[in-house]
Amino acid sequence: MIYDYLIVGSGLFGAVFAYEAGKEGKTCLVIDKRPNVAGNIYTEQVEGINVHKYGAHIFHTSDKTVWEYVNQFAEFNNYINSPVASYKDELYNLPFNMNTFSKMWNIKTPAEAKAKIAEQIAELDIDEPQNLEEQALKLVGTDVYEKLVKGYTEKQWGRPCNELPAFIIKRLPLRFRFDNNYFSDRYQGIPIGGYTQIIEKMLEKAEVKLNTDYFEFIKENPDIAKKTVYTGAIDEFFGFKLGALEYRSVRFETEILDTDNYQGNAVVNYTAADVPFTRIIEHKHFEFGEQPKTVISREYSAEWKPGVEPYYPVNNVKNNTLYEQYRKLADEREDVIFGGRLGLYKYLDMDKVIALALETVKKELC
Secondary structure: OOOOEEEEOOOOOHHHHHHHHHOOOOOOEEOOOOOOOHHHHEEEEEEEEOEOOOOOOOOEOHHHHHHHHHHOOOOEEEOOOOEEEOOOOEEEEEOOOHHHHHHHHOOHHHEEEHHHHHHHHHHOOOOOOOHHHHHHHHHHHHHHHHHHHHHHEEEEEEEOOHHOOHHHHHOOOOOOOOOOOOOOOEEEEOOOOOOOOHHHHHHHEEEOOOOHHHHHHHHHOOOOOOEEEOOOOHHOOOOOOOOOOOOEEEEEEEEEEEEOOOOOOOEEEEOOOOOOOOOEEHHHHHHHHOOOOOOEEEEEEEEEEOOOOOOOEEEOOHHHHHHHHHHHHHHHHOOOOEEEHHHHHOOOOOOOOOHHHHHHHHHHOO
């Protein structure tokens, strides 16, 4: 059988494309190298808790069309992301808001907080920031930077802040109100029952093959489909012929604990440099769980290397320039559609992936 589309990767981009193409009567074969569908948003039940196996995913969007689209596949709860930062023996609310500033400086009013930050920025006398450290200091001052930005950022990128380019941090939002809601998007929540069900429903009309490597599969089945939708790494697709793009990866240590509540919050960031992991996720709190046990995941940011799962691109000037060369190669392949974070080499939130997939499939099928 020759399919209309071979879709490589069963994450959000591939699944949305398969669902929409299936509605139009197109035949789709979806392959994934993992043993499960849903890509990085895969959730699995452990001790009655929906565990985000490949890292926490909190759905948020201001796009009403995307919100209504995803809600046809699952009911979403009213979870609001309100992370906590742990720095040595101190706890702070995120994002940086009046709760943060009140705890840090024992102040009460927005005017006091603004004055404190302005005073610290003035003392630094940074004109044109030459690196991420100077950029962050110019935005938030010394205290917020040292306690809540520096260590976390260096762990996340695997490099000292003064060696990272300034443009990585274009802004650090400061909220001069008592508001711990991390996102400002109108629509937020977690699907009740986890994300996997969403992808399974999207793929109901498609044929799915798991534990299947694209490059091996296509050698044996070169004419399996009229067109390919590829959501893997674009440089790998072209055999790294122009050189390898850089990615960051994440390693997880997950364990079951014999307690009903380990940290009292779904997300706790560890911002001190001497703590090796970036954060701890307690999965039950995403769905307000009351199970007798709990499941936590420690997240360790890591440099990507071949054989390791790439999670997000390193969008500096060097890599973006190289990607543009790969994009030109991609434009020449009328038989292949590239999509998703890795195929487009962009750090995309879930709602943006869905919007791009809908736009792509509409253009393809119109």
